[in-house]
Amino acid sequence: MSSWLDYTINGLIVGNVYALVAVGLALIFGVSRLINFAQGSIYLVGAYIGWVAVVRLHTPLPLTIIVVAAAAAMVGLIIERFGLRPLQNSVRIAPLLATIGISFVLDQLVMLTFSPNPRALPSQLPDVRFQLGGGTIGPLDLLIAGVGLTSALLLFVFLRYTKLGWAVRATAQDRDAAMQMGVDVNRVNQAVFGIAAALGGVSGMLVGMYYNQIDTAMSLQATLKGVVAEVVGGAGNVPGAVIGSLLLGLVESYGVAVFGTSYRNLFAFLLLVVVLVLRPSGLFASARQAPPEPLTGTFIAPSRPVRIPRWALLVAAAAFAVLPFFPVSSYVLQTLINAWLLGMLALSLTLVAGTMGQVSLGHAALLAIGAYTSALLSLTLAVPVGLAVIGGGLMSAALGTLLISPSFRLRGHYVSIATLAIGEIVSLVILNWESVTRGPIGISGIPPLSLFGYDLISPFSVYWFSFAVMLVLALLQGRLLGSHLGRSFRAIRDDDIAARAYGLSLNRYKSLAFIFGGFAAGVSGGIAAHLYSYINHETFNTQQSILALTVVILGGLGNVVGAIVGSVALVGLPELFRIAAEYRILIYGIVLLLLVRFRPQGLLGTI
Amino acid sequence: MAEQHAPMLSLRGLTRRFGGLTAVDAIDLDLGKGELVSIIGPNGAGKTTLFNLVTGLDRPDDGAVRFEGQDITGLSPERLAAEGIARTFQLGRVFGNLSVMDNVLIGAHTRLRAVKPTVPVIGPLLELGLALLRPASVRAEEERLREEVKAILARFGERLLPRIDQPAYSLSYANRRRVEIARALALRPRLLLLDEPTAGMNPTETAEMQGLVAELKAEGLTILLIEHKLEMVMRLSDRVIVMDEGKKIAEGPGEEVRGDPKVIEAYLGHGLSGTTEQESAA
Ligand SMILES: Nc1ncnc2c1ncn2[C@@H]1O[C@H](COP(=O)(O)OP(=O)(O)OP(=O)(O)O)[C@@H](O)[C@H]1O
Ligand SMILES: [Mg+2]
Numbered sequence: 107m108s109s110w111l112d113y114t115i116n117g118l119i120v121g122n123v124y125a126l127v128a129v130g131l132a133l134i135f136g137v138s139r140l141i142n143f144a145q146g147s148i149y150l151v152g153a154y155i156g157w158v159a160v161v162r163l164h165t166p167l168p169l170t171i172i173v174v175a176a177a178a179a180m181v182g183l184i185i186e187r188f189g190l191r192p193l194q195n196s197v198r199i200a201p202l203l204a205t206i207g208i209s210f211v212l213d214q215l216v217m218l219t220f221s222p223n224p225r226a227l228p229s230q231l232p233d234v235r236f237q238l239g240g241g242t243i244g245p246l247d248l249l250i251a252g253v254g255l256t257s258a259l260l261l262f263v264f265l266r267y268t269k270l271g272w273a274v275r276a277t278a279q280d281r282d283a284a285m286q287m288g289v290d291v292n293r294v295n296q297a298v299f300g301i302a303a304a305l306g307g308v309s310g311m312l313v314g315m316y317y318n319q320i321d322t323a324m325s326l327q328a329t330l331k332g333v334v335a336e337v338v339g340g341a342g343n344v345p346g347a348v349i350g351s352l353l354l355g356l357v358e359s360y361g362v363a364v365f366g367t368s369y370r371n372l373f374a375f376l377l378l379v380v381v382l383v384l385r386p387s388g389l390f391a392s393a394r395q396a397p398p399e400p401l402t403g404t405f406i407a408p409s410r411p412v413r414i415p416r417w418a419l420l421v422a423a424a425a426f427a428v429l430p431f432f433p434v435s436s437y438v439l440q441t442l443i444n445a446w447l448l449g450m451l452a453l454s455l456t457l458v459a460g461t462m463g464q465v466s467l468g469h470a471a472l473l474a475i476g477a478y479t480s481a482l483l484s485l486t487l488a489v490p491v492g493l494a495v496i497g498g499g500l501m502s503a504a505l506g507t508l509l510i511s512p513s514f515r516l517r518g519h520y521v522s523i524a525t526l527a528i529g530e531i532v533s534l535v536i537l538n539w540e541s542v543t544r545g546p547i548g549i550s551g552i553p554p555l556s557l558f559g560y561d562l563i564s565p566f567s568v569y570w571f572s573f574a575v576m577l578v579l580a581l582l583q584g585r586l587l588g589s590h591l592g593r594s595f596r597a598i599r600d601d602d603i604a605a606r607a608y609g610l611s612l613n614r615y616k617s618l619a620f621i622f623g624g625f626a627a628g629v630s631g632g633i634a635a636h637l638y639s640y641i642n643h644e645t646f647n648t649q650q651s652i653l654a655l656t657v658v659i660l661g662g663l664g665n666v667v668g669a670i671v672g673s674v675a676l677v678g679l680p681e682l683f684r685i686a687a688e689y690r691i692l693i694y695g696i697v698l699l700l701l702v703r704f705r706p707q708g709l710l711g712t713i
Numbered sequence: 714m715a716e717q718h719a720p721m722l723s724l725r726g727l728t729r730r731f732g733g734l735t736a737v738d739a740i741d742l743d744l745g746k747g748e749l750v751s752i753i754g755p756n757g758a759g760k761t762t763l764f765n766l767v768t769g770l771d772r773p774d775d776g777a778v779r780f781e782g783q784d785i786t787g788l789s790p791e792r793l794a795a796e797g798i799a800r801t802f803q804l805g806r807v808f809g810n811l812s813v814m815d816n817v818l819i820g821a822h823t824r825l826r827a828v829k830p831t832v833p834v835i836g837p838l839l840e841l842g843l844a845l846l847r848p849a850s851v852r853a854e855e856e857r858l859r860e861e862v863k864a865i866l867a868r869f870g871e872r873l874l875p876r877i878d879q880p881a882y883s884l885s886y887a888n889r890r891r892v893e894i895a896r897a898l899a900l901r902p903r904l905l906l907l908d909e910p911t912a913g914m915n916p917t918e919t920a921e922m923q924g925l926v927a928e929l930k931a932e933g934l935t936i937l938l939i940e941h942k943l944e945m946v947m948r949l950s951d952r953v954i955v956m957d958e959g960k961k962i963a964e965g966p967g968e969e970v971r972g973d974p975k976v977i978e979a980y981l982g983h984g985l986s987g988t989t990e991q992e993s994a995a
Contacts, residue, residue, distance in 0.1 A: 408809055408882040582845060589844035590828055590855065593815045597808045604806040607768055608900065609794035609823035618841050712810065 111241035113363045114356065119247050121355020122254035123316070125348045126309035127332030128339065129261065130302025132347035135336065136278035137291075137298050141519040143205040144185055145306050146329030147212035152178045152307025153314040153324060154216055157227050167230045171253070171308060178307020179300040181212075186299035191292065192703060197407050202465060202519055203659065203702045209329065210652055210695035217322045218688060224321035227314035250312050257305055258348065265344075270297050278342065306332075326648060327371070330530065333523050334378040340388025350389070353377075372534045375527040382524055383512040405463050405518065405599060406663050409707035414667055426573060430566045437681075439565040443637070445677040446572040450630035451650070452657040452669035453579055454623035459655065460663030460712065461587065462619040463599030464521045466510075467651055468529020469627060474536060474646040476502040476628025477635035478543060481552045484636070491556045495632035502628020507620040514616045517602070529651065536643040548642025555636045572633055576670070579626045584666050586622060587713065595619055596664070596713075649691055656698045662708030671709065720779075721746045721935050722767070722904055727776035729762055736762040738959035739776065744904075749926075749936040751946040751967075754956035755980060760939045761803050763956070764906050767937075768800050769793045780904065795823045797903035801893040801910060803939070809882035813873055816881050816892050817862045820899030827854040858899075865895045868925060887918045894925070905929070906937045911945065919945065947971070955979065 127145055134142045155177045159165045165173060189208045193200045231249065235242040265271040270293065276284040277294045285291055310328065314320040335354045339346025354374060361373035381389065430439060451473060459465045480498030483489040489497065509532070513524035536543045543549070555562040555571060562571050586592055594615050598605045602612060635641050657676050661668025676697070680690045701708065722744040729737040736759045744750050752760050765771035767778055769790035777786045780796060788796075799820070808816050827850040828843045830836055843851050866873045869891050876884060881892055890910060897905055910926065911919040923945045930936060930949065940946050946953060947967040955963040955970055957979040963970045970976055 406810070408880065410880065585845055585847075586841075589847065590818070590822070590825060591841065591844045593811060593818060594822065596811055597815075597819045600808040600810055601806050603770060604802065604808065605819070606790040607770065607794060607800060608819050608896065609791050610819070611791045614837050618837055621838075622841065 109241075109363070111238075113359045115238070115241050115243055115247065117356035117359030118352060119250050119316070119355070120359065121335075121352035122250050123309050123313050123351075124331050124335045124354055125254055125351035126257060126305045126312075127328055128335035128347035128351045129257070129344055130305045131332050131336040132339070132342055132344045133274070133298045133302050136342040136344070137274060137281070137294055138190075138201075139342075140190075140201050140205065141333060141336075141341070141523065142302070143202075143329055143522075144189075144209040144212060145302065145332055146325040146327065147209045147216075148178050148181055148185075148303045148306040149310035149313075149328040149332075150213060150216055150320075150322060150325040151181055152310035153227065153320040154220055155307065156311030156314055157220075157225055157320060160228060160230060161225075167249075170230070170311070174307050174311045175304040178310075179304040181307070182299040182301075182303020183296060185303070186295055189699070190299075191295070196702075196706065198405050198518060199465065199663075200407075200702050200706055202522060203655075204699060206467070206522075206652065206655070207695050207698035207702065209325065211692060211699065213322055213325045214688075214692040214695060216325075218692065220322075222322050224319050226318050227311070227320050228318065229315035231315075246312075246316060250316065253308060253312060257308075261301070261344070264301075270294070274298060330371075330527060331374055334374050334527070337378060337520075337523065338381050338389055340390050343388060343390060346388055346390045353389075368534075368538055371530060372538075375531045375534075378527050379512055379524065379531075382516060382520065386516060386520065406460070406712055407706035409662075409711045411662060411665060411711035411713050412709075414710070419667065423577065427570070430569055436565040439569045441678060441681045442674070443565070443569055443572050445674045446569075446576040447630050447634055447637075448654065448657065448677055449576045449670045449673040450579055450626050450633075451654045452661070452673050453576070453583055453666065454625075454627035454630070455654045456658045456661065456664055456666065456669040457583060457586075457595075457626075458619055458623040459658055460665065461592065461595045461599065462616060464510075464513075464525070464616065464619070465518075465655070466525040467522045467648070467655070468525040468527070468532070469654055470646040470648060470650040471509075471529040471532035472502045472506045472624050472627035473631030473634065473650065474532055474641075474643075475505050476631030477641050477646065478536065478549070479628070480632030481549045481635040481641060482542070484553050485549065485551070490559075491553055491636055492558070495555075495629055495636070498632030498635070499625040499629035502631065503621045503624035506624035506628070507617050510620055511613070511617065514613050526648075529648065533643050533647075543643070546643065548640060548645075549635075550640040552635050552639045552641070554639065555633065568637065575629060575633065579629070580666050580670060583622070583626070587664075587666065591615070591618060652698075653691075653694055656694045656701075658708075659698060659701050659706075660708055662710040662712050664713035665708065665710045666713075668708055668710035720744065721748075721781055722937070723779045724763075724767070725777045725779075727763065727766055727778065728774050729759075729766055729771060730774050735959045737766060737773070740956070740959075740961055742954060742961070744935060744937060746935055747930075747933045748951045749930045749938060749949055750952045750954060751938045751940055751950040752954045752956060753940065753943065753946055754962075757958075758956040759959040760956055761908055764800060764908055764937075764939065768798055768906060794900065797900070798906070799897035799900040799902035799904070800906035801890070801897055801908055803908040803912065805886070805889050805893060807881040807884075807889045807892050807896070810880055812880055813866070813877045813884070813892055813895075814859065814862055817865060817895045817899045818858060820896035821858050821861070821901075823900060824858070825854065827851045862895075862899060865898050868898075868928075869895065870921075887914050890914070890922075898929075902934070904935050904937070906939075908939045909941060910938070911940065911942055923949065943971070 127149055131142060131145050134140055152174050156170060156174045159170045159173050185208055189204050190201055193204055229246050231245040235244045265275055273289045273294050274297060276289055277291060335351035336347045338353060339350030354377060357377055358370050358373050362370050455466060455469050476498035479501040480494040483494035483497050484491050509528050513521055516524055537545060555568060562568050594610055598610055598612060598615055657672035658669060661672030720743045724740055724742040727737055727740045740763060754760055766773045769788050772787045777784060785793060828840060830839050832839060872888055872891055881889060894910060911922045914922060919942060926949055950967050953967045953970045954961055955976045962975045962979055963973045
């Protein structure tokens, strides 16, 4: 019995922490219909500023909280001013991509400054526990509860009784009307981003103290948890976000009590997917509402694709095909092999995100499904590697489409959240389903690539193999785009309401796009598994999803040639300039931001 | 009057509420085959919402929609498109990045046969396979539809044909409205719903559009028209229905309705806003 009380207290405390993140997300969504994917990064920044204050500067606790809140608020203001305000009149995909890019840049900056290793963040409070009924409660629990309640009170007073607070509420209710009444929307955005960041930063610090550990993986987790809580409560609904957070905290805590710690996140994401499917406008929304996002306006930047003459493409393909006959180092070949593998993933993502308009942030999960399937088929069932790779592609197509199908009704940001969550679910299942996936140990001794009984081991053969596979996939995709399906996909992307009114079933065509894209990604993952010979649940991670997204934006959304050019550029250029691995991800993030700002149609144009 | 024709569309007690507001309030309406009925009314009267209820983009809280004797209340827009109901949108909803040709081809989507075998369960996979393989039957179908699209575009004179390969976002506003109508025609509709087809058009363009709608009517198409330009309504309509605050306040031949004190009152009460150019939210 007593432990249940402990789990309840723990759930409420953790929920309180989530609430600090979720309330910020809700405020931002309220005024700008934007899900701020950088919220978790601010939380991360808050945790590390807290660490600097406590460990280096030895500030007393109240001062620590003030320093963290102020510094995080500054970061929030900078994001608003330089990251998002310039995009105010852009297409809807732009701010979404921008917050994703900002999040990546911030996380990498923290990682480069503080190293990725976890650090201890001492709580500065006496380590005692008080008996409370059947459970116990510590001073830190009380502090977190206190900060939560105080913030809620301050926020309430701000929104209710100040002029700026009134402007925030007016903007959230009807942005156009508020502007007509003379509300300065920029100031409102500033206020909201500042408050959201301060709350997020303090939340990160408190969590660091609660677990006495901070590390850079916190960021993504916090974004996900905050978004889950916010969506459960109803996007843009501030009290809803608080209740959603407490609910999420309790669900996780009880889930852990019953099934064990490693399932904590699984429950969070399952809750998200269930809510998205059953009540996409949140638990507390009135029964039927106008859709949460504006119905009109293009999602992606209109542009005319750059026409590349067929002969130029043939010449380029031939040049890459004969490249191994020239005296190039195996290092160059290896780099290009990586580019071809990324190219297959980018083909998949450019179809799904570009042609179909479903900005997937969990695309690495498709790699993982393909890789595990192919590895296990060849290892445990002795399926020939060539067939196993195809099996990986098929499994990825089938399973990926099945997993993503609940989100087919969603639009824009919601698709990104759902895919991010589904990606996490896949990696958690891989981690926990030990009887099949061998859990955290991973799979080793995966046989090398082979075709018709011949092992492909030399860099030449692997190069040709991966190049040929990518080329075939690219040609197929080009053919797909030229068919009625290409036009149907693009019609749904441009206006799904009008598309439905003309008989296009969203389920059917989104499924087909994910089946085709899932196959390409699964094949890429399968080949990778046989090249690496060892994979585990972390081999295919969010960084690859973001890299692929950057490639896709760089090449031009939906653009097949662009996906390949983008892959070669983003894999090749860092190698060419010998950029150290830890700076690369930072550079990808910056490239993404610059593209969104200055060339949203990418190098070769949107198709 | 409606009784002369077999009723093609009939609405009974159709109601849609948004919170406290009843946007469509117990509307009854009968539309005979080949008839052209106009719906007029001040801004916010509920005309577009009524269209949404008929085309499945929104579900009524109450009431029923029957189409050719079949109850279609609450069916999905995809199903209704397949039944032969096509519409245009008040604000214009062309597919911005698609060419004029592709936009209109989407209109013919429900008529694709060769590439969309009606096999249960694996139908979609066959569709994917056929799209990639493109056997002769699929190519022939696509070719036939392309020719048909050109014929439809030719109805708009030289407005659209020279721009057939341009993306829709690059077209003028009036041309985008025309593309929408072309897309609707490509469905070969049995019932066509036009939501303010002349909004934002100058007098010449309006006259052109009026001519086209008259042609369609003469060809026997059944049309439900929302239009603010009363001149056009009077010329085209077999009957006019006036809505205000969700309710039907008058129905009858144009001239009769025009003199109805209730109608004048409704328009005056809203500051005659209905007779000027509108671009409010759909
Ligand atoms: N999705 C929605 N959610 C809430 N209210 C809505 C929604 N759609 C329409 N309304 C409201 O319903 C009423 C009727 O709107 P509708 O667009 O049907 O009017 P209309 O007759 O087409 O006007 P107009 O001539 O301006 O196009 C309006 O008051 C509108 O604000
Ligand atoms: Mg309207």
